[in-house]
Amino acid sequence: MYKSWWKIASILLLIYTFIAGFLFKVPDLPALQETIRNLYFHVCMWFAMMILFTVSVVNSIKYLRTFNLKYDIYARQYATVGIVMGVLGYITGAIWMTFTWADPNNPAFQSFGALAREPKLIGAAIALLIYFAYMVLRDSINDMDKRARISSVYNIFAYAMLFPSIWILPRILPSLHPGREGNPALNTSDIDSSMRIVFYPAVIGWTLLAVWITTLKIRLSLINEKKLMS
Amino acid sequence: MILIKKISLFVVFIMTSLVIFAQDKNAGIVDTMRSNGRIYVVVAVVLTILIGLFLYVIRLDRKISKMEKEK
Numbered sequence A: 001m002y003k004s005w006w007k008i009a010s011i012l013l014l015i016y017t018f019i020a021g022f023l024f025k026v027p028d029l030p031a032l033q034e035t036i037r038n039l040y041f042h043v044c045m046w047f048a049m050m051i052l053f054t055v056s057v058v059n060s061i062k063y064l065r066t067f068n069l070k071y072d073i074y075a076r077q078y079a080t081v082g083i084v085m086g087v088l089g090y091i092t093g094a095i096w097m098t099f100t101w102a103d104p105n106n107p108a109f110q111s112f113g114a115l116a117r118e119p120k121l122i123g124a125a126i127a128l129l130i131y132f133a134y135m136v137l138r139d140s141i142n143d144m145d146k147r148a149r150i151s152s153v154y155n156i157f158a159y160a161m162l163f164p165s166i167w168i169l170p171r172i173l174p175s176l177h178p179g180r181e182g183n184p185a186l187n188t189s190d191i192d193s194s195m196r197i198v199f200y201p202a203v204i205g206w207t208l209l210a211v212w213i214t215t216l217k218i219r220l221s222l223i224n225e226k227k228l229m230s
Numbered sequence B: 001m002i003l004i005k006k007i008s009l010f011v012v013f014i015m016t017s018l019v020i021f022a023q024d025k026n027a028g029i030v031d032t033m034r035s036n037g038r039i040y041v042v043v044a045v046v047l048t049i050l051i052g053l054f055l056y057v058i059r060l061d062r063k064i065s066k067m068e069k070e071k
Helices: A005-023 A033-040 A042-066 A069-100 A112-116 A119-139 A144-172 A193-229 B002-025 B036-070
Strands: none
Touching (some): A033 A042, A033 A069, A033 A193, A042 A069, A069 A144, A069 A193, A193 B036
């Protein structure tokens, strides 16, 4: 294990998140009640996904500038773990939604159709599918340099599609999902300050954990690559 | 050797569940664990899983470091 201070930081921050996330007082809102604690878990998945996708696209650009295959491996693995975080965010969101929006006492939310029309869900699904396509595209090309070049260009396109699908579209359409105005979860008016002291460490902790897993995958594929070369 | 490890781990797990059963009978010993609608039990469970996952990731990290050194 090298450069391990941030790994320890990740462990400590996440342990803090799990303890404080379950035990600290949270504001009591009618529909959410205790489920607001999901903010420390569900929302952090999306934050980690966005950060990892950003790192991935930076590495793709680096590859296109230098044609060093190392950066292509970086870009690929960051995107993979980003997808994992995104899928986890989606699943946890589905569970959360089932017990808050789909309130049996509220006739407006009774049909599944009303929930399925949520612009945030559709936008996130589109964004994730585009990244799935990145993986499919990559692994369908055998030539190493061609694969790296085409997938780097595609990665930039995929990142560009993140903007309309998860940041712009959900903001211009009406939605049940919070965070339509301004920056969700970062806005000073829509998150209680008592939650902030858990939420920010949680975001950092989860992101560091995701980065840690990614570095493991990168190191493993670098070893494999060297084996192929020799 | 691996088999012995596995069996001993299995026994340890069974023992822990026995301990938990035993504590259930004489209530009041672990008061904090029972307060607040027993939320601390959830915290304990979640933390166990989290720490288990961390140990797994650390092990992977060590293994990969070893592979890198072999190169």
